[in-house]
Amino acid sequence: MNEIRIGKAVISRDFLLFLIANALLGVAIAVESTSFANRLAEDLGFTTMQRTSLEFPRELPGLLVVFVIGALGFLGDIRTAAVGNIMGGIGLFAFGLVPSGYWAVVITMMIFSMGQHIYLPLSGAISMTFAKENNLGRRLGEIQAVTTATLVITSAVLYLLYHFLDMSFSVAFTIGAVAMVLAGIVFLFMSPGPKKPKKERFVVKKKYSLFYVLAVFFGARRQITFTFVTWLLVTIYAQPVQTIVILFFITNVISIFFRPLLGIFVDKLGERFVLVFEGGLLLLSCFGFAFARILFSPSVALIVVGACFVIDNLFSVGAQMARTTYVRKLADDQNEVSGTLSFSISLDHVFTMSMPFFAGLLWEWNAETGYVYVFLVGALISVVCMFLANAIRIPQRGTFKA
Numbered sequence: 193m194n195e196i197r198i199g200k201a202v203i204s205r206d207f208l209l210f211l212i213a214n215a216l217l218g219v220a221i222a223v224e225s226t227s228f229a230n231r232l233a234e235d236l237g238f239t240t241m242q243r244t245s246l247e248f249p250r251e252l253p254g255l256l257v258v259f260v261i262g263a264l265g266f267l268g269d270i271r272t273a274a275v276g277n278i279m280g281g282i283g284l285f286a287f288g289l290v291p292s293g294y295w296a297v298v299i300t301m302m303i304f305s306m307g308q309h310i311y312l313p314l315s316g317a318i319s320m321t322f323a324k325e326n327n328l329g330r331r332l333g334e335i336q337a338v339t340t341a342t343l344v345i346t347s348a349v350l351y352l353l354y355h356f357l358d359m360s361f362s363v364a365f366t367i368g369a370v371a372m373v374l375a376g377i378v379f380l381f382m383s384p385g386p387k388k389p390k391k392e393r394f395v396v397k398k399k400y401s402l403f404y405v406l407a408v409f410f411g412a413r414r415q416i417t418f419t420f421v422t423w424l425l426v427t428i429y430a431q432p433v434q435t436i437v438i439l440f441f442i443t444n445v446i447s448i449f450f451r452p453l454l455g456i457f458v459d460k461l462g463e464r465f466v467l468v469f470e471g472g473l474l475l476l477s478c479f480g481f482a483f484a485r486i487l488f489s490p491s492v493a494l495i496v497v498g499a500c501f502v503i504d505n506l507f508s509v510g511a512q513m514a515r516t517t518y519v520r521k522l523a524d525d526q527n528e529v530s531g532t533l534s535f536s537i538s539l540d541h542v543f544t545m546s547m548p549f550f551a552g553l554l555w556e557w558n559a560e561t562g563y564v565y566v567f568l569v570g571a572l573i574s575v576v577c578m579f580l581a582n583a584i585r586i587p588q589r590g591t592f593k594a
Contacts, residue, residue, distance in 0.1 A: 193244075193495070196564060197257070198476060200325045200395060202533055206322075206323025206382045206383050207322050209319065209366075209378055209379075209382045210319075210322065210335070210382065211335065211338045211383055212378050212461060213273075213277075213341065213375040213376075213378040213379055214335060214336075214338050214342075214375075215278065215341070216342070216371045216372070216374050216378065217343025217371070217375045218338075218339040218340070218341070218343045218346060218377035218562065219337060219342055219346045219367065219368060219372075219373060220280070220281070220284060220369070220371045220372035220375070221339070221343060221368075221372035222342070222343045222346035222347050222350065222368070222440065222444075223284075223346070223350065223364050223365060223367060223368030223371075224284065224304075224365075224368055225440060226347060226350060226433065226436045226437045226440045227350075227361055227364050227365065227407045227433055227436075229243075229329065229422035229423050229425075229436070230361070230422075230432070230433040230436065231312045231361040231365075232246075232297075232489060233423075233426050234361075234433075235361055236292055236424070236483065237292075237354060238294075240423070240427065240552055240555050240556055241552050241553075241556055242425055242472040242554070243419075244259055244548040244549055244551060244552025244555070245546035245548075245549055246294075246301065246547055247415070247419055247545065247547075248299065248545050248548070249301070249302050249551060250298075250302065250305050250491075250509075251305065251415075251541050251544065251545035252302065252305075252541070252545060253302060253305045253306035253308075253309045253542065254305070254309045254538065254541035254545065255510075255538050255541040255542060255545060256306070256535070256538070257306070257309040257310055257312075257534065257537060257538060258534045258535055258538040260306065260310060260315075261310060261313070261534050265276035265309075267384075267507075268377055268384045269317055269318055269381070270384050271308075271313045271379070271384055272310060272314060273311050273314045273315070273318065273379045274374070274379035274380045275307075275310065275373050275376070276306075276307045276308070276309075276310030276311040276314070276376070277307060277311055277373070277375045277376030277379065278307070278372075278376035279303060279306060279310070279371050279376075279378070280303075280304050280305075280306070280308045280310075280311070280372050280376075281305035281307070281368075281369045281370070281371075281372030281373035281375075282301050282303060282304075282307075282373070283301065283303030283305070283306070283307060283372075284304045284365055284368050284369040284372055285365065285366055285369030285370075286299075286300040286303065286304075286360060287300040287301055287304060287365055288362045288363075288364065288366055288368075288369065289362055289365075289366075300522065304386065307440065307535065311531050312533075312537060313533035313534040313537055314499050315534075316332070316516040316529075316532060316533055317529045319331065319332055319335050320332070320516075320520055322335075329386025330452065330455045330456055330459055331455070331554065332455050332456070332458075332513050332516065332517070334452055336374065336447075336452075336455075336513070337447070337448055337452050338452045340374040340444045340447040340451055341444075341448055341459070342450050343440070343444040343447070344441060344444045344445050344448060347437050347440045347441040347444060348441055350364065350437050351434055351437045351438060351441065354433055354434055355434055359533075361433075362551065377584060386461070389397075390541050396535060397528075398576045399522055400519070400522060400532055400536075402517065402580065402583060403522065403532070403536060404535070404536055404539055405521055405544075405580055406467070406515060406577070406580050406581065406584075407515065407536035407537070407540045407548045408539060408540050408543050408544070409540060409573055409576050409577045409580060410467075410512075410515065410577055411465045411509055411540035411543075411544050412540075412543060412544045413474060413570055413573040413574055413577055414508055415547055416478075416547070416548075416566065416567070416569060416570035416573065417474075417477075417481070417504050417508075417570060419548040419551070420548075420555070420563065420566055420567070421501055421504065422436055422552065424481060424563055425496065425497065425501075426440075428485065428494075428563060429485075429490075429494055429497065431494075433462075439498050439501050439502065441570075442498075442502055443501070443502045443505045443506060445499050446502065447506060448504075448507060450506055452515075453466040454466070454493030454513060455513060458513055458514050458517055459517075462584075462586065463514040463515070463517060463518040463521075463584055463586070464478075464581055464582060464584040464585075464586075464589050466511075466513075467511055467514050467577070467578075467581030467584065468578050468581045468582050469575050470507040470508075470511050470514075471511075471575075471577040471578035472568075472574075472578060472583055473503055473507050473510070474503075474504060474507060474511075474533065474574045474577070475578070476500075476503075476569050477501075477503050477504040478500075478567045478568070478570040478571035478574060479567075479571060480496050480497060480499070480500035481497060481500055481563075481567040481570075482563070482564045482566075482567035482568055482571070483497040483564070484497050484500075485497075486564070488547055501551070505529070516533070518584065518586070519532050519533060519536075520588070521586050522587065523587075528570075529589075531546070550567045551569060554566050554569070
C-alpha cells in the first residue's frame, strides 16, 4: 500500500515513515544537544582546551563524508541514510559509556559524527522529494516541525529524569542511541525509489559558487555558537544540565510553530531576505553572549544569554532551510541536489573544523573574559554572512527536472 489515511488526510507510506524516522532522530538530537557539554565537564572533567580540541576530530567526518557517501552511492539516498543513522547510534551509545580518557571520547564521537554527517546532506534532498516546486520551504518546515515536537517531549522527559530521578548521563545517551538506531531501521522499510542514472556524489559547478561560500561562512558562524554557548553556560555561568534542558525545551516549543512559519517566509519572501535578516539577529545574539555578564547583574545576564541561546537556535535552522531551497532552485536536475549539499558540507569543514581550537586559545588567553573575544569573532562572521546573502539572485527557469 503506497498511501495511508490518517483521519481525513491521505499521505504516502514513505512520507509517514520518513516523519517517524525524523521523530526518532529528534530524541537523539535532544539527548546529544542538552547533555554533551555537561558530560564532558562534570563526568569526564574536560578543560576548555580539551573541549575545543575535541572539535577537530569530531568534525573531521564532515570533511570525509563526501567520499564516504560516494562509496555508498550504489545504495541510494534512502539506504545510505539508514547506514548513517545506525552508525551514529552505535557511536552515541559508546560515548555514553566511556568512563574516561580523551582518546576514548575522540573515537566514539568520530563514529557518531560520521553517521550524523552521512545523513546531514541526504536529509534535505530526501525531504524535497516529498515537496512540490512551489512549497519547498513549507514542506521542509513541516518535516522539521515533527522533529521539533519530539525535541519538546524528549527535553521535558529528560528534565524530569535528571531532576527527580538523578538519571546518569550514560542512561541518557543510551536512550538517544537506541532512538537513532531505530530511525536507521525505519529507513530500511522505505521504498528505495526507482532506479536512476548514477548520481554525482559531489557536485562542483560555477553556478553554485555563492552557495559554497555561504555554506563556509554560515558554518563557521554556527560552529562558534555550537561549540561555545553551552560551554559558556556550564563553565562561566556554572549551570547544571537541567538549565540546558530547559533552554532547549523553550526553544523547541517555540520552534513547533516557528519553523513552519520560517518555511513559509522562505517561499514568500525569498532566500536572500531570510538569510540577511537572520544574519542580523545572529549578530545581536553574539553581542549578547559576549557582553551580558559585563553589562548586567549575574541573574539578568543569565536571562539575556538564555534569550540569545533561543534566538540563535531558532534562526540558525531558518538559514539552513533557505540555503537548501536556494540549491534546489539553482539546480537543473534533482540528481545535483544531494551532491551539491554533500560537497558544501565537506568544503565547510575544511575551513571550520580547526576554528574551535584557535577560538579556544582566545578563551584560554584570559579564562575570565577570553570568551568575549570568541563571540566577537562570531559577530564579525555574522556581518560577512549578511553581505554574502545580499548577493543571492534566483535565476528564472522552466520546469525543474525531478
